[in-house]
Amino acid sequence: MSEPAEISPLTLSRLPLYLRCLRQLQEKGTTHVSSSQLAQQFELSASLIRKDLAQFGEFGIRGTGYRVDELVDRLNGLLGLDRIHKMAVVGMGSLGSALARYLSVNDRPFKIVAAFDVDGGRVGSKLGHLIVHHSREIPEVIPETGARIAVLAVPASAAQKCYEDLTDSGIEAVLNFAPIRLKRNPAVRTKSVDFQIYLEELAYFLRS
Amino acid sequence: MSEPAEISPLTLSRLPLYLRCLRQLQEKGTTHVSSSQLAQQFELSASLIRKDLAQFGEFGIRGTGYRVDELVDRLNGLLGLDRIHKMAVVGMGSLGSALARYLSVNDRPFKIVAAFDVDGGRVGSKLGHLIVHHSREIPEVIPETGARIAVLAVPASAAQKCYEDLTDSGIEAVLNFAPIRLKRNPAVRTKSVDFQIYLEELAYFLRS
DNA sequence: CCGTGTGAAGTCCTTCACAGCT
């Protein structure tokens, strides 16, 4: 059972989820877990877990379940989380700063190597031991730092321009928080997280 | 063509997206748009747009397309965005504060009516003209304010407890930002936004 | 003639059910 050329997007979106659940189990000291236990505790589907995992080899033990540590390692490897990812953050407003704190926790593989803003009050200030650059320096600084992934947390009006500067500078993946539909660069993995849209979706259930 | 009892979750997730695109068109002064124009400009599927919209009535004009203003109004109505939603925010750390700013922009129908935290330095401080309450006051304050929707932006370790306090207090929908898999209350619409997971998903494409 | 609305076809994803391993 060798690894397929392409993981289906829905399977891919669940792998980090499984990882999160398994990490919670690790903290509790659980060493083995079955698909049905996982399903019950975390409101997942047992058969789906098995199908998802079985795509990448047989690392379950029939009659017993999965070894938690092994599964964590395997998923970390599959997702490329077993090494450091250098990350840039563009937009150091309240959201960008908060994201910088939340996304670069020490035990996680994402390390911020560059930060940008256009606000004179923030350019030159420090984020940890990093200096915040002006966004116009993206084309020079990104290649210097070797960042391959970027978080975009600028106002909607500036997002498309920043996005293009980033992708032109060699960034390969962007996580966008600006509330706008970006015109995407097909060579760059782009994911948008839009809080307003999530709220609007929830609002539907409050029409009563 | 009357409205169905249930919208499929995937259709529902696209309606706010269409709304976002349409608002962008409104700002540019566009009055009419066809499904294929929408599809091209915003990288959507024309036939899917038509299918999604047609579920709620025939408000396209054959040969012409859709009237932007009318469609915006209709979608706003469908999603329950044509009235104010009172919202509570729990967790006034950097993320909670940033979210409070981003989600309660004036032209949006979500209005923050209560804020909570456990940190002595933040309890009692002001968010606009609102006082930040201690989280232990959730059971009293939520009913007083009439909030029906809540944003949860507390550390993972506190999330489950806060979630339960909120749902026990009558909150009907929760947007969770804590990086944890919540044990959900089935009576409450719960949506989780997990930045770490999104990054991990992107990391998969950077394994090279 | 253009674009919507919509059955039909096609694709993708999930659930089922059980053979086979431990």
Next chain:
DNA sequence: AGCTGTGAAGGACTTCACACGG
């Protein structure tokens, strides 16, 4: 006996293609 791995069945969603209305 228990649980994984997996073909087969079932379901959900999307795309196709065209009839119909403007």
